[in-house]
Amino acid sequence: MSYEMIAILMFSSMMLMLLTGQRVFGAIGGIAAIAALALWGTGGGDIPFSAAMKLMKWYPLLTLPMFIFMGYILSETKIADDLYKMFHVWMGPVNGGLAIGTILLMVLISAMNGLSVAGMAIGATIALPELLKRKYDKRMVTGVIQAGSSLGILVPPSVVLVLYAMIARAPVGQLWLAGVVPGLMMAGMFVVYIAVRCKLNPELGPALNVEEREASKEEKYRLLLAGILPLVIFAAMMVPFVMGYTSLVEASAIGALTALLAAIFRRRLTMDILVLCLKNTLGISCMFMWIILAALGFGAVFDGLGAVKAIENLFTEQLGLSPWMILIMMQLSFLVMGTFLDDTAMLVIVAPLYVPLVAHLDLGMPANEVLIWYGVLYTITTQIAYMTPPFGYNLFLMRAMAPPEISMRDIYGSITPFVLVMVLALALVMAFPQIALWLPDLVYQR
Numbered sequence: 001m002s003y004e005m006i007a008i009l010m011f012s013s014m015m016l017m018l019l020t021g022q023r024v025f026g027a028i029g030g031i032a033a034i035a036a037l038a039l040w041g042t043g044g045g046d047i048p049f050s051a052a053m054k055l056m057k058w059y060p061l062l063t064l065p066m067f068i069f070m071g072y073i074l075s076e077t078k079i080a081d082d083l084y085k086m087f088h089v090w091m092g093p094v095n096g097g098l099a100i101g102t103i104l105l106m107v108l109i110s111a112m113n114g115l116s117v118a119g120m121a122i123g124a125t126i127a128l129p130e131l132l133k134r135k136y137d138k139r140m141v142t143g144v145i146q147a148g149s150s151l152g153i154l155v156p157p158s159v160v161l162v163l164y165a166m167i168a169r170a171p172v173g174q175l176w177l178a179g180v181v182p183g184l185m186m187a188g189m190f191v192v193y194i195a196v197r198c199k200l201n202p203e204l205g206p207a208l209n210v211e212e213r214e215a216s217k218e219e220k221y222r223l224l225l226a227g228i229l230p231l232v233i234f235a236a237m238m239v240p241f242v243m244g245y246t247s248l249v250e251a252s253a254i255g256a257l258t259a260l261l262a263a264i265f266r267r268r269l270t271m272d273i274l275v276l277c278l279k280n281t282l283g284i285s286c287m288f289m290w291i292i293l294a295a296l297g298f299g300a301v302f303d304g305l306g307a308v309k310a311i312e313n314l315f316t317e318q319l320g321l322s323p324w325m326i327l328i329m330m331q332l333s334f335l336v337m338g339t340f341l342d343d344t345a346m347l348v349i350v351a352p353l354y355v356p357l358v359a360h361l362d363l364g365m366p367a368n369e370v371l372i373w374y375g376v377l378y379t380i381t382t383q384i385a386y387m388t389p390p391f392g393y394n395l396f397l398m399r400a401m402a403p404p405e406i407s408m409r410d411i412y413g414s415i416t417p418f419v420l421v422m423v424l425a426l427a428l429v430m431a432f433p434q435i436a437l438w439l440p441d442l443v444y445q446r
Contacts, residue, residue, distance in 0.1 A: 007305050010035050014298075025287075029294030032301050039304070047304075051296035055289065059249060060165065060172045065285040066252035067157045070233075070259040072277040077268035079230060079259075086223045096198030096205030099136065099144045100191050102127045106148030107155060107187045108230055120149035120394065124401035137204040138406050140197075143414035146394045147190055147422070150383040155183040156238070157252070159288070160347070160382070161375060166292050167299065167351040170371045173241070173248050177440040178372050182380065185435065186425045193421055229266075233258045242443055295351060302353070323361040327377075330354050331426070334381040335388060346382060369437055373429075376436040380426045387415045387422075 001009075010031055017027035029048070036044030055061070073079075087101025094100070106123060123145035131141040153160040156176035165172040198205035237255030240246040246254065263269035321329070330350075337346045358374045359367045386394040389412050398411050429435050 006035070006039070007302065010298075010301070025290040025294040028291075028298050032294065032298040035301050036297070039301070047300045048293070048297045051293055051300060054296060055166075055293050058166060060162070061289075061292075062249045063157065063172065063252040064159065064162055064288060065281050066249075066256040067159065068284050069277060069281040070237075070252075070256045072280050073256075073259040073263050073269075073273075074230060074233070076273045076277055077263040077266070079262060079266065079268065086228075089220055089223050093207050094195075095202045095207050096194045097207060098127075098131055098134065099141060099194045099198070099205050102131070102141075102144050103148045103187055103190050103194065106145075106151055107183070108234075109152065120145065120398070120401065123149055124398065128402065132403070132405075135203075135206055139410050139414040140194075140204045142398060142402065142406055142411055143416075143418045144190075144194065146387055146398055146411075146415055147418035148187075150386050150394060150422075151183055151187060153382060154179045154186070154376070154379045156180060157255075158379065160379060163288065163292060163347055164351070164375045164378065167295055167347065168355045168371050168375065170368070170375060174372050174440040174444060175375045177242075177443055178376050178436040179379065180439055182376055182425065182429050182436055185428070186380075186422065189421050189425060190418065193417060197417075229262055233262055244443075295347075299351065323363050326361060327358070327363070327430075330358070331377065331381045334378065335385050337385065346385070347378070365433065369433075372440060373433045373436050376429060377426065380422065380429060384419055384422045384426065387419055389415075 014027055014031045017031065022030075033044075033048060036047045038044075087098070087105055091097035091101040102123060105127065109123075128141060128145055131144075132138060152158070156179055158176065158179055161175040161179060162172055164170070165175050194205065233255065236258045237251050240254065241248060241251035260269070263273075333350070334346060337350075355371065355374075358370055361370070363370055365373065389395065395408075395411055395415070398406075399408055402411065
């Protein structure tokens with residue numbers, strides 16, 4: 001059997017295993033182990049051992065449990081709830097103001113947690129009932145929460161970008177900085193869309209009546225101070241890192257410790273909450289480590305086969321595609337896979353194929369910058385795939401958390417304008433790579 005055919009057999013077997021509902025790390029790692037033993041005999045056992053050693057020696061991976069713990073502390077102690085109360089008072093007088101406040105809430109939750117699921121859970125439990133109670137259009141608010149929660153995998157500290165960095169051998173710090181401007185740009189585009197739409201049709205997002213938005217100056221400033229606390233936590237973590245005073249791992253430890261101290265200071269931390277946060281952090285961290293281990297093993301087998309070079313030759317020599325056509329095809333494949341897979345599964349399936357290929361494409365940039373830029377493109381495309389019917393990940397999370405009056409039809413209908421905004425943002429980052437590369441270049445040059 002030719003090496004190309006073996007690669008195709010491995011890839012198709014892995015997809016079949018995933019479609020049967022197997023765990024991601026089991027499907028990917030299992031196929032890699034079987035292929036390694038079949039190709040190289042007992043010597044194939046060195047591949048998972050080498051991958052495990054590589055994983056354990058990757059120092060930036062220590063950031064993963066730190067940021068997950070920080071997110072759980074802020075979520076479980078309800079510190080994140082204060083943000084929405086602040087937006088409720090300060091943005092209520094504006095048409096669509098609470099929806100705009102929800103987008104801003106999602107950006108801040110993303111900056112504290114790094115996972116889109118956390119933003120979805122907080123948005124669906126805190127913001128959605130309040131918006132529906134105040135006669136906001138149910139399709140509008142459903143789309144707002146889904147779109148806003150997707151920012152969690154782009155705005156730092158993004159856990160997905162940590163995984164991409166591990167597989168692509170790219171610096172996590174540069175990837176996080178590369179996600180800042182595109183993430184804020186996309187959030188700004190959402191805000192502009194909501195403001196314009198609600199200005200043209202106030203019934204979609206009516207302003208709060210006078211009784212509801214009445215609050216003393218003291219109350220407004222108290223809520224403002226309470227809402228600023230999460231920003232202080234984020235600044236305490238990121239400013240020393242951006243200024244070069246701390247390493248990435250040290251910054252993550254500062255973030256986790258600051259969140260813990262804030263919860264103690266606000267008298268919201270109990271032993272039960274602490275144990276719950278530690279258990280959840282351990283579970284999520286171990287899940288990600290197993291997935292990374294499986295992906296590294298699968299990638300090593302692919303490299304050993306020379307499959308990446310064969311695919312590169314197929315695209316560039318035999319099909320004669322330009323580098324930009326290849327890049328667009330990659331993004332389209334992410335959209336297709338996103339209809340039935342989550343972001344982590346998509347990354348570990350195609351990273352062994354796409355990352356080396358992207359690094360060799362002649363896109364007019366150094367290979368290291370291409371990998372940083374492509375990490376942002378991948379993440380934005382994943383955000384879009386999360387919201388694409390029929391099986392977008394966020395669609396079913398929304399269905400599980402939404403009240404009965406919001407149907408699956410409402411959820412499907414709510415995402416169209418936001419997906420179009422995200423596609424526009426993706427096109428802008430593809431056409432102007434400096435949107436993603438400007439900030440990391442600035443910080444790391446200094």
